[in-house]
Amino acid sequence: MRALTPFFLLAACAFAAPPNFSQDIAPIFYERCVGCHRPNHVAPMSLLDYKSARPWAKAIADSVAKRRMPPWFADPKYGHWANDARLSDAEIAKVRAWVAAGAPEGNPKLLPAAPKFSEGWQLGEPDMVIDIGELYRVTPNEDAYEHFTVPLPLPKGAWIRAAELRPGNRKVVHHGHVLLVQENLAGMEVASTKNMPSLAQFLVREGKLSRIRMDAPSWNDACRADTPDLPFVRGSQEGALASYLPGKPPDVFPAGTAKWIPPNSKLEFVLHYANIKEANETDRSLVGLYFAKGEPEQTLRRMDLRNFFLDIAPGEPNQEVRRCYDFTEDKYLLSFTPHFHYRGKDATYELTLPDGSKEILLSVPRYDFNWQLVYRLREPKLVPKGSRLTVTVHYDNSANNKANPDSKQRLRWGDKSEEEMMTSWIEYLDVKK
Numbered sequence: 356m357r358a359l360t361p362f363f364l365l366a367a368c369a370f371a372a373p374p375n376f377s378q379d380i381a382p383i384f385y386e387r388c389v390g391c392h393r394p395n396h397v398a399p400m401s402l403l404d405y406k407s408a409r410p411w412a413k414a415i416a417d418s419v420a421k422r423r424m425p426p427w428f429a430d431p432k433y434g435h436w437a438n439d440a441r442l443s444d445a446e447i448a449k450v451r452a453w454v455a456a457g458a459p460e461g462n463p464k465l466l467p468a469a470p471k472f473s474e475g476w477q478l479g480e481p482d483m484v485i486d487i488g489e490l491y492r493v494t495p496n497e498d499a500y501e502h503f504t505v506p507l508p509l510p511k512g513a514w515i516r517a518a519e520l521r522p523g524n525r526k527v528v529h530h531g532h533v534l535l536v537q538e539n540l541a542g543m544e545v546a547s548t549k550n551m552p553s554l555a556q557f558l559v560r561e562g563k564l565s566r567i568r569m570d571a572p573s574w575n576d577a578c579r580a581d582t583p584d585l586p587f588v589r590g591s592q593e594g595a596l597a598s599y600l601p602g603k604p605p606d607v608f609p610a611g612t613a614k615w616i617p618p619n620s621k622l623e624f625v626l627h628y629a630n631i632k633e634a635n636e637t638d639r640s641l642v643g644l645y646f647a648k649g650e651p652e653q654t655l656r657r658m659d660l661r662n663f664f665l666d667i668a669p670g671e672p673n674q675e676v677r678r679c680y681d682f683t684e685d686k687y688l689l690s691f692t693p694h695f696h697y698r699g700k701d702a703t704y705e706l707t708l709p710d711g712s713k714e715i716l717l718s719v720p721r722y723d724f725n726w727q728l729v730y731r732l733r734e735p736k737l738v739p740k741g742s743r744l745t746v747t748v749h750y751d752n753s754a755n756n757k758a759n760p761d762s763k764q765r766l767r768w769g770d771k772s773e774e775e776m777m778t779s780w781i782e783y784l785d786v787k788k
């Protein structure tokens with residue numbers, strides 16, 4: 356009998372008055388949308404009030420029905436996520452019923468209090484603030500990915516417990532990351548392993564950006580037994596300090612953990628400036644650092660699991676690229692951030708346990724370069740020594756991929772968005788003995 360309850364409720368709703376903005380829809384928008392959809396933010400319209408939301412009603416129904424909004428790409432069949440943005444089926448049904456009924460306002464006196472947003476530091480005054488070092492002028496009608504590298508005045512290094520990347524101008528900054536880079540390495544680990552003398556010999560620098568030489572060896576399947584040991588970490592390893600995506604809270608590291616900033620590190624800001632029409636927009640984005648009180652119980656670590664040697668032919672609609680990692684110690688995994696460029700199509704993270712059993716940790720069936728989401732596990736995942744993580748990514752370099760800037764290009768690894776990458780940022784903790 357119990358199994359019938361939801362059906363009964365739905366049926367009951369169908370006969371009730373249609374949902375209205377003030378009582379039924381505003382609470383959903385306040386909780387799920389206005390983190391991005393509010394004035395002077397990167398989303399095209401505010402959903403804070405009826406007047407601003409009403410003209411978008413049809414587009415809203417469509418975008419929630421197709422789950423285009425809120426942006427979230429993990430297949431719900433696998434994993435439980437602390438930051439899962441998906442609307443429930445009931446919320447979607449309510450929004451659609453509201454639009455189908457002509458998007459009525461209801462009684463504005465019944466509107467709940469709108470959430471308050473502080474445009475300042477979310478975590479209070481930081482211990483240190485570093486900005487991109489220049490007033491960046493945004494070119495209208497152009498999507499731009501810009502890199503800014505600035506020195507960090509920390510000659511002794513520091514432990515940090517949180518960091519907040521704050522756009523200087525929220526209208527133009529679509530998203531961004533701040534990474535640590537160490538002196539002379541410019542972000543690249545120069546690995547020397549068993550059968551790969553060094554990655555540096557295959558790298559070419561062009562201004563601030565790096566790429567792999569076209570004649571570097573190709574290994575799309577870096578899980579094969581005969582693959583050379585590929586370097587897997589970058590620069591100071593725990594690389595990323597903070598990222599900004601509209602609506603995402605600042606990066607506060609789990610209790611008892613902190614990240615180490617080695618002496619004389621530099622910060623690299625990677626900022627995506629969204630395509631906007633207005634001329635004369637400028638930006639000076641900044642990051643606030645919050646120091647930890649001394650050494651933490653545990654260092655928050657991150658591995659950047661990459662395959663630098665991908666090689667994708669012009670027009671190729673479905674190139675598979677793999678990268679494996681064999682755990683030589685127990686670890687707790689905390690989060691995954693898949694990172695590819697315009698041709699990235701889908702990604703699967705599969706764990707093979709020492710007994711041979713397999714488990715999919717994360718599946719992203721439809722990757723979208725525009726939304727570089729972090730998937731944070733609700734519970735840390737204990738991975739025993741002897742397990743293997745296999746990351747499998749498919750790339751669509753054909754003209755059918757609407758995001759593809761040039762299907763005639765052969766693709767190798769490169770920092771530029773028009774080149775490709777295969778990186779997964781994976782946060783983890785060591786298991787204390």
Ligand code: HEC
Pocket residue numbers: 383384387388389390391392397398399411414415417418419423424425426442600601602603725
């Ligand atoms: C993480 C930020 C974010 C959240 C949360 C979000 N949006 Fe959006 N939305 C955007 C941005 C940015 C755009 C601009 C176009 C794009 O990038 O897709 C957009 C575009 C839209 C559009 C117009 C384009 C389309 O897809 O039809 C609609 C409608 C929309 N959002 C509705 C919603 C609703 C309703 C919610 C909540 C249920 C929501 N959004 C939550 C950021 C967000």
